[in-house]
Amino acid sequence: MNSEFILAVRELAKEKGVSEDMLFEAVEAAIHSAYKKNFGAGQAVRVVLDRDNGALKVYSRKEVASIVLDKNNQISEEEAKNIDPRYQVGDIVEREIHLKDFGRLAAQNAKQVVVQRIREAERGKVFEEYHNRENDIVTGVVQRVEQKTVYIDLGKAEAILIPNEQIPGETFKNSDRIKTYIIEVKKTSKNTQIMVSRTHPGLLKRLFELEVPEIKEGVVEIKSVAREPGLRSKVSVYTRDENVDPVGSCVGHKGLRVQTIVNELRGEKIDIVKYDQDPKIYISNALSPAKVLLVDVNEAEKACRVVVPDYQLSLAIGKEGQNARLAAKLTGWKIDIKSESQAQAEGVELSYEA
Incomplete structure (x- = not known):
């Protein structure tokens, strides 16, 4: 020596x-x-x-x-x-x-x-x-695609995006720069295995944190996220500051903030709704863009009956039930939607306007 x-x-x-x-x-x-x-x-x-x-x-x-x-x-x-x-x-x-x-x-x-x-x-x-960045977002470059599994260069390590964690219909080519969500980090005998996702609801939440300063600063809070990857998502937001519009903050000027996230998720539609402690108002907001006439809640079963105008029934339910399904996931309530004429036939009094 x-x-x-x-x-x-x-x-x-x-x-x-x-x-x-x-x-x-x-x-x-x-x-x-x-x-x-x-x-x-x-x-x-x-x-x-x-x-x-x-x-x-x-x-x-x-x-x-x-x-x-x-x-x-x-x-x-x-x-x-x-x-x-x-x-x-x-x-x-x-x-x-x-x-x-x-x-x-x-x-x-x-x-x-x-x-x-x-x-x-x-x-x-x-x-x-x-490992300390599990449940966080990372940006990487697509290195190669083997049998539909995508290998992403993160700089210091390689991440693996398996088919089940990919947005349906999404394709990748070498050198594509993408954002993913770390779901698991494992130590193997040869290296560190980093499993990432493009479908996890956490990815959407982290993207909003990156794009919306009010969320990062804690002025606006994301209360819940419901997602059907590649198709549509709903995000509920809340603030204690009366001078701040939580929905407007997330949408951004001329929709630029939310559009950046939509582009990252390859066109996935995103509904941003205002959270409310009153379940009737919250459920009504969650069913946006449909207009709601009445929300009748059953606290014990955490279920509700919602009445909408006849011409809004299909909008409230959504294609293949998507809007109602996402609203239920977002709020945590079971939602039964009826048209105004159906409700009147059943003798429901339309006394509450959301």
Whole structure:
């Protein structure tokens, strides 16, 4: 070992962003292993690498014993006292070992271990970084597509977007820049596996946080998200500030904020509705763009009956029930929608206007 080696280790630690101490300890462990393998498998030794000048020293360690049963690891009390009269039974005697060619073997072994430890440290750093970002949004570049699975370069790591987590009908090509939502980070024997999604409701929530400063600042709060990926979503928003319009904040000037999110999700329609603590008003808002005449709630069953004008029935229900289904997911209420004429035929009094 020499001072050039020490400088190289330090530069490597800085470049890779890993601890110098970790690398030096790895070198000492490698030298220890090399010695045990080549010179003394059954002998206890201690390796010391000077962090400043690269001087390498190996010490044998033997316990002082009244009766020596293991010559490799024990030394007689008499011999120990010849070295230093202060030694007592049970003490450890260390003596430096000088071996020809050991430095060369140690250097070879140390180099291999340092490279291995750096790889392990880098994997560990990547795992910690992305594990802490679970349920967060990341931007990456499509690297390749294999059997419909998309591999995304995040810079320090690779993310995997499986078919089930892709928006139906969405296609990708190499170099596409996309945003995804981290759903799981796993450490494997070879690397860190980052599973991402384009369909998770959390992606929509994070996109609004990126585009709407009022949400990021906490002035506007997203209360709930209901999503049918690639088709339509509903987002309920709320604010305690009477001077702020939560829906307008999310829509943006001329719809620019929400349109940016729609573009990122390849045309997915997004309804932004105002949250209200009154379930009648909240449910009515959630069924937007349909106009609601009456909302009759059953608190015990968390179910409600909604009445809409005859000409708005299909709009309230939506194509294949989509609008009603999303409103139910958004509010957490079971919703039964009837037209005005159906309600009147059943004797319902239309006394509440939402």
